[in-house]
Amino acid sequence: MNQTEDAVVAEPVNLMGLSEAKLIAFFESIGEKKFRATQVLKWIHQFGVIEFDEMSNISKVLREKLKKIAVIHPPHVIKQWDSVDGTRKFLIEVSGGNAVETVFIPDGERGTLCVSSQVGCSLDCSFCATGKQGFNRDLTCAEIIGQVWIAAKSFGQLAEKGPRKVTNVVMMGMGEPLLNFDNSVDAMNLMMHDNCYGLSKRRVTLSTSGVVPMLDKLGDYTDACLAISLHAPNDALRNELVPINKKYPIAMLLASAERYITGLPDNRRKITIEYTLIDHVNDRPEHAEELAVLLKDIPVKINLIPFNPFNLSNYKRVSNNALRRFQTILVEAGYTTTVRTTRGEDIDAACGQLAGAVNDKTRRSERYGLPGVVSEDVVKIMSHSS
Numbered sequence: 001m002n003q004t005e006d007a008v009v010a011e012p013v014n015l016m017g018l019s020e021a022k023l024i025a026f027f028e029s030i031g032e033k034k035f036r037a038t039q040v041l042k043w044i045h046q047f048g049v050i051e052f053d054e055m056s057n058i059s060k061v062l063r064e065k066l067k068k069i070a071v072i073h074p075p076h077v078i079k080q081w082d083s084v085d086g087t088r089k090f091l092i093e094v095s096g097g098n099a100v101e102t103v104f105i106p107d108g109e110r111g112t113l114c115v116s117s118q119v120g121c122s123l124d125c126s127f128c129a130t131g132k133q134g135f136n137r138d139l140t141c142a143e144i145i146g147q148v149w150i151a152a153k154s155f156g157q158l159a160e161k162g163p164r165k166v167t168n169v170v171m172m173g174m175g176e177p178l179l180n181f182d183n184s185v186d187a188m189n190l191m192m193h194d195n196c197y198g199l200s201k202r203r204v205t206l207s208t209s210g211v212v213p214m215l216d217k218l219g220d221y222t223d224a225c226l227a228i229s230l231h232a233p234n235d236a237l238r239n240e241l242v243p244i245n246k247k248y249p250i251a252m253l254l255a256s257a258e259r260y261i262t263g264l265p266d267n268r269r270k271i272t273i274e275y276t277l278i279d280h281v282n283d284r285p286e287h288a289e290e291l292a293v294l295l296k297d298i299p300v301k302i303n304l305i306p307f308n309p310f311n312l313s314n315y316k317r318v319s320n321n322a323l324r325r326f327q328t329i330l331v332e333a334g335y336t337t338t339v340r341t342t343r344g345e346d347i348d349a350a351c352g353q354l355a356g357a358v359n360d361k362t363r364r365s366e367r368y369g370l371p372g373v374v375s376e377d378v379v380k381i382m383s384h385s386s
């Protein structure tokens with residue numbers, strides 16, 4: 001084959017990241033029936049099989065054909081850490097010298113996987129380690145759903161179809177999922193698909209800091225749960241903590257979130273309001289009172305997250321007294337208000353500590369004097385693997 005012919009040979013398609021609709025379109029484009037998509041979805045996501053030769057209900061002829069034009073590539077796990085409290089963190093290699101982190105948090109019968117959607121984040125919230133690392137790129141759908149595949153496989157959940165270990169997924173790892181809309185939505189829909197991971201729509205949550213135009217479209221594509229990273233009861237304070245608030249202020253954000261949640265067919269669901277409590281910044285009783293008034297007509301539950309410190313941040317964790325006071329005011333105002341317990345601290349896996357390795361295109365990390373924010377372990381591992 002000469003070079004010109006070489007150049008037009010298409011890259012093999014990675015079936016790992018195709019939604020059901022895209023997989024059907026793929027099979028139809030090669031003259032095959034659409035039920036092949038169901039078979040392949042089950043092999044990959046229910047049984048964890050990524051070799052075509054192991055797909056026993058697919059004819060040899062079709063398997064050979066698939067091998068020429070397609071691959072099934074989950075991302076590669078560089079390293080895995082296990083915390084004393086059962087939390088497990090995966091450092092996952094994604095191309096371009098980048099790595100993202102995925103965290104599994106067991107809690108009794110429940111196992112929550114915290115999934116990343118981007119390499120870094122472009123939004124730069126003042127209290128977030130991921131934001132300080134700058135941004136490289138969106139993860140592909142294969143890289144997002146691949147994190148679920150990897151975790152489920154690591155617990156033997158796929159091959160044996162044994163008891164589910166990953167029962168819940170939160171899109172609360174690195175990145176802003178609404179800025180990687182199509183891939184995040186496709187991946188969440190695979191998580192909830194009966195032929196894939198079969199998670200209930202009440203157990204898959206998208207968390208956003210407030211990209212309102214995309215939130216306005218979300219209900220057309222998925223019915224997963226919604227968490228809003230609010231962190232402040234008024235625009236002046238939120239502008240400091242969550243810079244995207246200057247573009248899409250609180251009233252606009254809450255109105256959009258309410259439209260999403262009330263538009264869902266099962267209309268008893270609530271928006272989770274995430275509020276990271278930072279010592280002497282947003283933890284005063286006045287803030288709690290203002291928050292109670294702000295949310296009074298909206299179906300919400302509130303999740304308080306004590307700030308998790310990281311290198312290069314001068315913020316401090318909320319005191320236990322201030323945390324209790326804040327929670328009491330909200331509970332007395334009638335809100336279901338939970339406090340997120342910090343898990344996996346010994347392996348840097350707590351909320352907002354996820355850093356991975358970001359080949360920063362924005363050069364923001366230089367301004368902050370990185371690699372200070374990346375755990376030393378990750379720097380060592382990445383320099384060996386590149």
Ligand code: SAH
Binds near residue numbers: 173177209229306
């Ligand atoms: N970009 C999305 C999802 C990822 S952040 C969002 O902002 O919602 C997931 C959650 O972790 C957010 O609520 C975020 O505000 C919180 N978080 C970030 N840094 C934190 C820190 N240092 N301590 C505690 N929570 C943090």
Ligand code: SF4
Binds near residue numbers: 128132
């Ligand atoms: Fe990005 Fe969310 Fe971190 Fe803000 S809190 S910088 S939106 S990952």
